[in-house]
Amino acid sequence: QSALTQPASVSESPGQSITMSCTGTSSDVGGYDYVSWYQQHPGKAPKLMIYDVIKRPSGVSNRFSGAKSGNTASLTISGLQAEDEADYYCCSYRSSGTLVFGGGTKLTVL
Amino acid sequence: QVHLVQSGAEVKKPGASVKVSCKASGYTFTNYDINWVRQASGQGLEWMGWMDPNSGNTGYAEKFQGRVTMTRNTSISTAYMELSSLRSEDTAVYYCVRDEYKYSYYWGQGILVTVSS
Numbered sequence: 001q002s003a004l005t006q007p008a009s010v011s012e013s014p015g016q017s018i019t020m021s022c023t024g025t026s027s028d029v030g031g032y033d034y035v036s037w038y039q040q041h042p043g044k045a046p047k048l049m050i051y052d053v054i055k056r057p058s059g060v061s062n063r064f065s066g067a068k069s070g071n072t073a074s075l076t077i078s079g080l081q082a083e084d085e086a087d088y089y090c091c092s093y094r095s096s097g098t099l100v101f102g103g104g105t106k107l108t109v110l
Numbered sequence: 111q112v113h114l115v116q117s118g119a120e121v122k123k124p125g126a127s128v129k130v131s132c133k134a135s136g137y138t139f140t141n142y143d144i145n146w147v148r149q150a151s152g153q154g155l156e157w158m159g160w161m162d163p164n165s166g167n168t169g170y171a172e173k174f175q176g177r178v179t180m181t182r183n184t185s186i187s188t189a190y191m192e193l194s195s196l197r198s199e200d201t202a203v204y205y206c207v208r209d210e211y212k213y214s215y216y217w218g219q220g221i222l223v224t225v226s227s
Contacts, residue, residue, distance in 0.1 A: 003154070032212075034212035034213070036212070038155070040155075045205060045217040045219065045220055046205075046217060048215045051210070051212075051213035051215075052212075057215060089154060093212045096172075098157065098159075098169065098171055099145065099212065100157060101147075101155040101157055103154045104154040104155070
């Protein structure tokens with residue numbers, strides 16, 4: 001079972017916006033609105049940033065937003081801050097009754 | 111306040127088994143599935159499987175079928191994950207996470223399992 005596809009790395013300057021992608025298939029990302037995104041700083045447990053494609057947990061900045069089109073989900077971070085520098089993982093429910101993560105994207109805030 | 115507290119680090123030899131625990135508190139243990147996720151050093155997150163603490167039903171990722179067993183003890187609100195036939199590639203941090211419904215807000219602190227001869 002292959003993982004979802006994420007770009008290995010992205011970078012942008014503070015104050016700018018960035019969008020990172022997460023590509024799957026019609027059996028996972030495209031077939032269900034169960035895509036979530038996690039932020040992970042080095043040595044820390046992942047933190048939920050987005051769930052059900054577009055929903056934001058209480059306490060997560062509204063600078064973070066999610067979307068989906070076809071088999072590709074995306075996470076947009078606006079007004080980039082130094083603290084946003086981290087690894088980001090997408091996750092989707094799959095028709096086999098399992099969950100699958102993407103390989104992760106390392107965000108560098110220049 | 112929800113907490114998932116995992117057992118301490120483990121060091122195992124290749125071919126051995128490891129059983130890690132995850133004690134839940136702050137909520138009704140049987141109301142939420144528990145997932146297990148692992149992460150090798152410098153690598154991404156990998157979903158291993160789920161367990162319904164109420165029924166004991168489980169579902170495992172194909173990669174771990176036949177090698178992983180997820181169980182629970184409802185009297186002490188604790189979930190367990192046992193991985194057998196360990197190999198060096200199983201060296202990783204293992205997390206238990208509470209499933210809200212296809213996503214996870216609450217994570218355990220993670221436990222490092224090292225497989226080395």
